[in-house]
Amino acid sequence: MTTSTADLAAGPSRSADPAAEARDERLRRVSLIARLMRRPELGAVAGLVLVTIFFALTANPAMFTLAGLMTVLSPAGQLGILAIAAALLMIGGEFDLSIGSMIAFAGLVFGALIVVGDLPLLAAIVATFVFAGLMGAVNGQIVIRTRLPSFIVTLAFLFILRGLSLVGLKWATGGSTQLRGIGDKAGEGLIRELFSGQALEPLFAWLAKADWIAKFPNGTPTVTGVPVSILWFLAIAALATYVLLRTRFGNWIFAAGGDPNAARNSGVPVNLVKTTLFVLTACAATLVAILTVLDAGSTDARRGFQKEFEAIIAAVIGGCLLTGGYGSAIGAFFGAIIFGMVSIGLTYTSFDSDWFQVFLGGMLLLAVLFNNYIRRKATGER
Amino acid sequence: MTTAPEQAPLIEVRDIVKHFGSVIALSGVSLKVSAGEVLCLLGDNGAGKSTLIKTLSGCHKPSSGEFLVEGRPVAFSSPRDALDAGIATVYQDLAMIPLMSITRNFFMGREPIRGFGLLKWIDFDLAHAVTRDEMHRIGIDIRDPHQAVGTLSGGERQCVAIARAVYFGAKVLILDEPTSALGVAQTSMVLKYINLVRAKGLGVIFITHNVRHAYAVGDRFTVLNRGKTLGTYAKSGIAMDELQNLMAGGKELQAVSEELGGTV
Numbered sequence: 001m002t003t004s005t006a007d008l009a010a011g012p013s014r015s016a017d018p019a020a021e022a023r024d025e026r027l028r029r030v031s032l033i034a035r036l037m038r039r040p041e042l043g044a045v046a047g048l049v050l051v052t053i054f055f056a057l058t059a060n061p062a063m064f065t066l067a068g069l070m071t072v073l074s075p076a077g078q079l080g081i082l083a084i085a086a087a088l089l090m091i092g093g094e095f096d097l098s099i100g101s102m103i104a105f106a107g108l109v110f111g112a113l114i115v116v117g118d119l120p121l122l123a124a125i126v127a128t129f130v131f132a133g134l135m136g137a138v139n140g141q142i143v144i145r146t147r148l149p150s151f152i153v154t155l156a157f158l159f160i161l162r163g164l165s166l167v168g169l170k171w172a173t174g175g176s177t178q179l180r181g182i183g184d185k186a187g188e189g190l191i192r193e194l195f196s197g198q199a200l201e202p203l204f205a206w207l208a209k210a211d212w213i214a215k216f217p218n219g220t221p222t223v224t225g226v227p228v229s230i231l232w233f234l235a236i237a238a239l240a241t242y243v244l245l246r247t248r249f250g251n252w253i254f255a256a257g258g259d260p261n262a263a264r265n266s267g268v269p270v271n272l273v274k275t276t277l278f279v280l281t282a283c284a285a286t287l288v289a290i291l292t293v294l295d296a297g298s299t300d301a302r303r304g305f306q307k308e309f310e311a312i313i314a315a316v317i318g319g320c321l322l323t324g325g326y327g328s329a330i331g332a333f334f335g336a337i338i339f340g341m342v343s344i345g346l347t348y349t350s351f352d353s354d355w356f357q358v359f360l361g362g363m364l365l366l367a368v369l370f371n372n373y374i375r376r377k378a379t380g381e382r
Numbered sequence: 383m384t385t386a387p388e389q390a391p392l393i394e395v396r397d398i399v400k401h402f403g404s405v406i407a408l409s410g411v412s413l414k415v416s417a418g419e420v421l422c423l424l425g426d427n428g429a430g431k432s433t434l435i436k437t438l439s440g441c442h443k444p445s446s447g448e449f450l451v452e453g454r455p456v457a458f459s460s461p462r463d464a465l466d467a468g469i470a471t472v473y474q475d476l477a478m479i480p481l482m483s484i485t486r487n488f489f490m491g492r493e494p495i496r497g498f499g500l501l502k503w504i505d506f507d508l509a510h511a512v513t514r515d516e517m518h519r520i521g522i523d524i525r526d527p528h529q530a531v532g533t534l535s536g537g538e539r540q541c542v543a544i545a546r547a548v549y550f551g552a553k554v555l556i557l558d559e560p561t562s563a564l565g566v567a568q569t570s571m572v573l574k575y576i577n578l579v580r581a582k583g584l585g586v587i588f589i590t591h592n593v594r595h596a597y598a599v600g601d602r603f604t605v606l607n608r609g610k611t612l613g614t615y616a617k618s619g620i621a622m623d624e625l626q627n628l629m630a631g632g633k634e635l636q637a638v639s640e641e642l643g644g645t646v
């Protein structure tokens with residue numbers, strides 16, 4: 001091999017393995033910044049910083065109190081659950097445009113099982129997840145067997161499921177498009193608390209008592225707990241990041257999205273991976289459906305409207321390439337938070353909240369340009 | 383190999399036929415590879431060499447014909463089955479994913495794991511170390527195993543694919559034009575590798591358009607032409623220039639060779 005002496009100043013290896021001791025003189029020490037540049041979620045983090053600065057300058061300081069943060073995080077949590085699933089699916093090389101309609105449909109199934117079917121809460125939840133998983137598997141199998149773009153197949157399901165939700169609601173309610181009384185019939189208990197209301201209330205009471213957080217004159221904290229959806233969001237983000245970066249399945253997701261043929265030839269069960277990802281997105285939509293239906297106590301046909309686009313936008317802001325094979329779950333996490341911050345944050349400013357969509361489109365465009373640039377950098381595309 | 387029965391070849395195919403719609407890529411090909419033997423598969427562009435080895439490595443299902451591994455009939459439904467049977471392949475298109483790191487590519491589909499039950503994670507320390515070592519053995523010092531494969535040179539990429547197949551090939555190693563993009567040093571390293579692998583008792587199927595390379599390491603030569611076997615020759619039964627003529631349909635090549643001053 002030819003060697004150049006230009007870069008002899010190489011420092012110690014960053015990996016601890018002994019084989020690396022004899023360092024290659026052609027490798028310059030990778031600076032921290034260059035290494036950060038390789039991370040797909042960099043754009044989302046930068047975006048979050050920018051958005052935070054923007055609102056710090058323009059918004060009512062109430063936005064940055066604990067109560068303000070909770071109102072920002074609530075929509076971010078629900079969207080984030082979808083965005084993380086959508087991100088994994090996108091990294092795996094597919095889209096699911098039926099997520100939003102799936103929320104309405106799963107909400108209907110769940111509500112009908114409880115109100116019409118008289119099922120106990122746990123049974124209804126399990127049955128809804130099983131059903132959604134099957135729908136996801138059907139999506140996946142159609143895409144895999146027909147080799148049609150998932151964009152088209154799931155676009156069909158966007159309409160089919162939305163339409164079925166309307167038809168089903170009218171059937172279940174005898175003509176209305178809103179199914180009420182789910183909250184009352186679901187009853188109380190541990191299962192209910194896992195999916196609705198707030199969590200960590202004792203912690204917040206204790207924090208208030210210790211004067212760590214703001215409280216009313218009577219001693220109750222201004223923020224009494226964290227909405228459970230935010231905890232689900234955090235847990236799913238952590239789990240998805242771990243799976244993607246550290247496990248075999250994660251490697252298979254990147255491989256299946258990067259080049260399905262090469263992956264298959266190397267022994268990756270690509271079809272299994274893709275089907276699993278479709279099932280996971282459907283289940284994420286179902287989780288959001290159950291969370292929102294239990295919180296509202298009712299479900300209607302417009303539930304989840306356009307959520308598929310918001311989820312994909314958050315995933316793209318988080319660094320996912322539309323072509324698959326590249327992206328990050330933690331990026332989608334930040335993407336969803338940006339989303340929540342902008343949608344709620346505008347109400348804390350003097351701007352009209354109609355600016356939201358303009359802002360959103362701008363963010364999306366910036367993110368795509370940025371991702372493209374970073375990807376070229378990271379892979380030295382020639 | 384200690385497990386292979388003495389007589390049964392590691393891989394044997396008889397009258398393999400492969401159609402792609404109306405295209406007949408293979409129309410009755412037979413070959414066998416025994417343990418400790420290098421079979422060179424030769425033939426013109428489009429002769430069906432890649433199609434044949436893709437059938438052997440589970441990417442394609444044969445339309446008809448027999449396929450035996452160690453004497454037992456098999457029907458691989460995916461490359462994974464072939465890998466599990468100890469057949470590792472370097473594909474002509476390399477089967478690498480440009481956006482993924484060298485290590486992730488090296489272990490794609492065969493990741494070393496640690497942990498137990500549901501909590502299993504990839505042992506990246508081991509994976510990086512193995513990748514570095516194996517690449518070092520083939521004569522490439524990789525600078526950083528985290529580097530994306532897309533940033534490697536074509537030859538380096540080929541070396542990753544070869545090192546990977548050698549590392550995972552337990553019984554049979556199939557190489558589809560592995561040296562087409564390699565420099566002199568790396569090419570001789572690959573030929574040396576083939577020797578080494580044969581000495582370890584594996585069977586090797588080696589596809590090349592370079593008759594010198596074929597003659598240097600091959601024990602037997604199977605020549606394909608338009609989806610059919612032209613013949614199989616032992617090294618003792620054929621001279622290098624004879625082989626070269628067979629590979630390219632004889633006279634035409636001679637004419638070109640003379641035109642160019644006898645250097646082809």
Ligand SMILES: Nc1ncnc2c1ncn2[C@@H]1O[C@H](COP(=O)(O)OP(=O)(O)OP(=O)(O)O)[C@@H](O)[C@H]1O
Nearest residue numbers: 402405406407425426427428429430431432433434
């Ligand atoms: N998936 C496919 N669909 C249709 N035809 C195919 C397919 N794969 C291969 N073929 C055809 O089969 C024939 C044999 O191709 P193959 O790739 O096996 O040739 P080869 O001997 O490997 O050639 P080369 O030396 O150029 O690599 C070609 O005519 C090719 O067009």
Ligand SMILES: [Mg+2]
Nearest residue numbers: 431432474558
């Ligand atoms: Mg070929």
